[in-house]
Amino acid sequence: MADKSIAVEKNIDPIIDLGNLLFIDREPILGDASEGLEERARKNTQLLFNNIWQLEQKRVEEAIIVKLPTATYRLPREKRLPEKKEPTKWEKYAAEKGIKKRKKDKKVFDEATKEWKPTYGYRRGNDNTKDWLIEIPDNAEDPNKDFFAERREKKKERVAKNEMQRMKNLARQMKTTVKTGPSTEKMIGVGVDAKDKTKQQVRFAVDRAKLATASAGKFQDGLKGEKANIKTGKKRKFEANEAPVSGEKERALQILQRMKSKKAKIVEEKAAAIAGPPKEQKEKKEKKGAKGQTRQKSQIHRQQWFKNKVDSKKKNHGAKKGGKK
Template identity: 40%
Template sequence: MAAAVSTAVEQGDTPLQLDVGLLASFDYNPISARTFKKDPEGVLQARARNATQHLVNTIFQLPIERHATYGPLASLPAFETELPREKPVPKPKPLTKWEKFAKAKGITKRKKDKMIFDEERQEWVPRWGYQGANKKLEDQWLVEVPTNADDDYRPDREAAKERKARQAKNEAQHQRNLARNAAAPAAPKSELGSGVAPSRARRRAELEADLLRARGSTASLGRFDKSLEGESKPRGVKRTFQPNEIDAGKERAAHLELLAKMGKGEPQMNLRKAIKYASKAQGSKALAEKAARRRK
């Protein structure tokens, strides 16, 4: 005969705290260092058993429904503990050019059904994809040809060409939307979203660098190019010019300071540049061989 399992719970100086919605039990009572050194496994098992038993006792005090297959089921309350997010709160997806236009004009998008009814086949067929209705003209064995068409005109090939052109147009629009959203000014960082921006900021910096290189390739170095929305102003070296008319005393002092700088120290020569010039970019070894040949 099995021994009865005790459901008693020992409450220490600090009462056990529960969050039944998360099935969590917290025991904040300190552990005696001397007892823990003697039997660490026993101390941890006793603390875990005590906290778990307290949680189970509380669950069985909740409203319970009897289920024929699963047995007693308890309705857990809403959890109270605020759990930290592993990742920042997702930012709203930026609107595409068409979505901005539809929002400004008040146009409501109607979602099309994936299946449509084919009157000829008397069955439901997919709108796109395998055996889709958009390929209906391509799969026909007999198609009417216009009277003004060329001799080598193929309606199925023309329909496939138009379908692929629409796909390419949609993909190009998608890529333009991605580039426009990447070039948009970044949103201010929040407290929860302080750790997601490195890749986005790096991508923005790469796009700005590519844009500056593209502008520098024009004849005007990008001076007359149209600026994009949200584009940052390129930074460069700002040159300062003195006024044409200045005081004679200041001008004389500036000239004297320049002459003093030119007279200081001995003139220095760049030996590496001199050797490269004298040897016609052949190096010091070639220069030494040339001098040896002259001595002979």
């Protein structure tokens, strides 16, 4: 197949916005719309690339790139513009004092292991809580206390303080205040006064507190007159991780069979409802009904015959006893 020409001619000049990589073909479609669309799309794409490669080119390593111009069309956004966040307490203080944020390295060299490790987070470098030996300072008030536990407690306090500051910043943005602790609302980290909470919100907070135990509230005692918790939502059920292949194959075949037969079943039911039962089925049903009535009558006669026979035996037996006497 021969390569097609890159030269493209248009009867009506198109609208090309290279900043958005937008190409608007203004030529009208004549005749059947489905004919010639593939060739038309190829030509439009080729013309767009021709205009792109007319821009100033630059080589970066092994790739050739071009700098797109400023867009002329304002395309609509999918979502609205995010609102500007209110600066935190530290950001306000830094702006007042002229403190500029210094970017720290993500990796730090750990002297103990002689490796480069993350500065913060999991397995961070120079973590003093992981030291196996701590030198007791000369001015220590109690040299016999547990310095390892003291470091761990100080770390927990720092984490709790940062979390409280984060919640206060969120509360400041939401125009609320943090009262006694984390909120039980859907807005995580925003406190709500207990007097302002509704009955459902208080109930939700109590249920969350009970389920926070190790037994998930199984052995948690209830208050006097407290109603039982009504669980909402469906409990998810999962199949076993280890299962025989035959069972999985059978389930897959059942699902496939239901998918294949679902549409056909609906069509047959609709057709049967519209057309009604066929003539042969009607005749069979009528014959079956007639046979059923005949069988029912014969069964009644048979029962009557047995009853008469039993009654006659009883009479004969009574007559014989009377003759013997």
